[in-house]
C-alpha cells in the first residue's frame with residue numbers, strides 16, 4: 001500500500017471538510033479561555049437564530065422535566081450550562097462528521113458521536129479531580145472533539161481493520177495507532193489535529209486532540225487537559241462505548257496519577273456518574289428528534 005498517496009489524499013480531504021460556523025468557532029474561543037463570563041456565551045447564541053432555536057428546543061425537551069417552558073435565551077443557556085451549548089453548536093455544523101458511519105473501524109453509524117459524548121462527560125468528571133485548576137467545560141469540549149480524526153481517515157482504512165487486528169494479536173503492532181500509521185501514513189490524532197488547525201481551534205483543544213493517546217507528549221501546561229481526555233476516552237471504551245474494531249486497542253498512560261487524585265474506586269465512580277449523565281443527554285436528544293446535540 002502506498003501510504004504517501006493516502007496521506008496526501010487525507011490531508012486534501014481535511015481541507016475539504018465542513019467548516020465550523022462562526023458562532024461555534026467563537027464559542028470555542030470564549031469557553032477555552034480561563035476567565036470568561038456566561039454573558040459572553042449568551043451574546044454569541046443571541047446572534048445566531050438557528051442556534052437559539054436549537055438551545056430552546058433542547059432545554060424544553062421532556063428530558064429536562066421543566067414545569068414551565070423557558071423562552072428566554074439567558075435562562076436557557078444558564079440552565080443548560082456552557083458545555084451543552086457548545087455541544088449543540090459543534091454538533092450542528094459538524095454533524096456530517098460526527099454521524100459518519102465508521103466503516104474503516106467497523107463502527108456503526110452514530111458510534112463516533114456516542115463515544116465522543118461519553119468521553120466528554122467522563123473527561124469533565126476527571127477534570128474535577130485534577131490537582132491543579134482545570135476547566136471542566138474545556139475538558140468536556142476537548143472530549144467531544146478528540147476522535148474527530150477517525151471520521152476523516154475511516155474511509156481510507158476500509159478493508160484494513162481485520163488485517164490490523166490480526167497484526168495486533170500477533171504482536172506485530174504495538175497499538176491501533178501504529179496500524180493506522182502503517183496503513184495510511186497518518187493516525188487519527190494527527191488527522192484530527194490537522195482539522196483543528198484548519199478550524200483554527202484554540203491551542204488547548206489542538207493539543208488535546210493531538211495528544212489524547214500520548215498525553216505525556218503535550219506541552220507541560222496542557223498535559224492535565226490531555227490526560228483528562230485520555231482517561232475519559234478509556235472510561236468510554238471500558239463502558240463498552242467505543243467506535244468499533246479499535247476499542248481498548250490503545251495503551252493507558254499511568255502518568256495520570258501525577259495530575260489527578262484518582263483511585264481505582266474514584267475511576268469506578270466516574271464510570272457510573274458519566275453513564276448516568278450520558279443517558280440523560282442522549283434521552284433529551286432522542287426527544288428533540290434532532291441530529292446530535
Ligand SMILES: [Fe+2]
Nearest residue numbers: 146147188212
Ligand atoms: Fe482516539
Ligand SMILES: [Fe+2]
Nearest residue numbers: 119146147233
Ligand atoms: Fe476515543
